[in-house]
Amino acid sequence: EPEVTQTPSHQVTQMGQEVILRCVPISNHLYFYWYRQILGQKVEFLVSFYNNEISEKSEIFDDQFSVERPDGSNFTLKIRSTKLEDSAMYFCASSEMGQGMEGYTFGSGTRLTVV
Amino acid sequence: GDSVTQMEGPVTLSEEAFLTINCTYTATGYPSLFWYVQYPGEGLQLLLKATKADDKGSNKGFEATYRKETTSFHLEKGSVQVSDSAVYFCALSRGSQGNLIFGKGTKLSVKP
Numbered sequence: 001e002p003e004v005t006q007t008p009s010h011q012v013t014q015m016g017q018e019v020i021l022r023c024v025p026i027s028n029h030l031y032f033y034w035y036r037q038i039l040g041q042k043v044e045f046l047v048s049f050y051n052n053e054i055s056e057k058s059e060i061f062d063d064q065f066s067v068e069r070p071d072g073s074n075f076t077l078k079i080r081s082t083k084l085e086d087s088a089m090y091f092c093a094s095s096e097m098g099q100g101m102e103g104y105t106f107g108s109g110t111r112l113t114v115v
Numbered sequence: 116g117d118s119v120t121q122m123e124g125p126v127t128l129s130e131e132a133f134l135t136i137n138c139t140y141t142a143t144g145y146p147s148l149f150w151y152v153q154y155p156g157e158g159l160q161l162l163l164k165a166t167k168a169d170d171k172g173s174n175k176g177f178e179a180t181y182r183k184e185t186t187s188f189h190l191e192k193g194s195v196q197v198s199d200s201a202v203y204f205c206a207l208s209r210g211s212q213g214n215l216i217f218g219k220g221t222k223l224s225v226k227p
Contacts, residue, residue, distance in 0.1 A: 004158070035215070043159070043204060043217035056214060091159060103149055104215070108158035 002026040006092050006107035013082055013114055021077045021110045023092030032075045033093040033104060034067065036060070043091070049075065082114045117142040121205050121218035128195055128225050136190040136221045138179075138205035146207040148172075148181055148188040149215070153202045162190075162203070195225045 005024040013019050025032050034046040047057040049067055066078045075094075079086055089111050093104035122137040140146065150162040150172070163172030168183035177192045188205060205218040 006158075033214075035217075040219075042219050043206075043215075045214045045216070048214060093159075103151075103161040103164055105161075106151075106159035108156065 002105070004092055004094055004105050004107035006090075006110050008110060009108070010111045011113070013112070015084055015114055016081050019079050019082055019112060021079075021090050021092075021112070023075045023077070023107055024073050025075055025092070025094030026096075026105055027073070029094035029096050029105070031055075031095045031097070032067075032069070033095075034077050035091045035093065035106075036088040037091070037109075038085075038088045046077075079112075082112075084114050087112055087114045117146070117207060117209060117216050119205050119207055119216055119218040121203075121221050123219075123221070124202075125222040125224055128223070130197055130225055130227050131194045132225075134190070134192040134195045134199075134223070136203055136205075136223070138188045138190065138218060140186050140188065140205075140207050142186075142207055142209060144209060145183075146209045148179070149206045149208070150177070150179055150188070150190050151204040151206060151217075153204065153220070155201070159204065195223070197225045197227055199223060200225045 007022045032049040037043045045058050047061045048055045064080045068076050089109045091109045092107045095104045118141045120139050147166045149164045151159045152162045163174040165172040165181035171180045179188050179190045202220045202222045204220045206215045
């Protein structure tokens, strides 16, 4: 079964450093998403991406965050200057139709620890 | 705004016990409702869904019925197995935007 692949599975970084989280969505999917889950809290929507541009973003997704699809397969989330409160599990997801009615395919997540 | 509330965990059951995980939602309009499952070390997997009132989603022995009158989507399974041990997330999505709003998750542990 096709998978969404995320790397690395765990990233430790110092506060103020830049991090890039990588995702390879399912090849025929056109819609891409990032969600995050702070330990013990809800899974929260960050951003959706379609046709090489952001289609929607939450209030969490401020100027410190950016997304990019640098080639035909990768989808990245960059945090420019990490803060302690950015520590969370980050999930990438993709969907074929871009409709929440059908659900998405999620990756297994990257655990980001900011120290 | 829209929200999802799940019963607090963890839930610990013996094998073959009956499972209910409660989920209620607040939303305008008619959201689609989902249960996702996260097995240890893995990503979120769609378990089942329902897109309109009175729909019943089912998969792997799990069921949930979209109840508009009680704004609920409770997850049930008649006989759980050790392999069902995971974290279960209730979620909703409105319209064409498709962004998911999740509950906090309920951890289920099934003992042999």
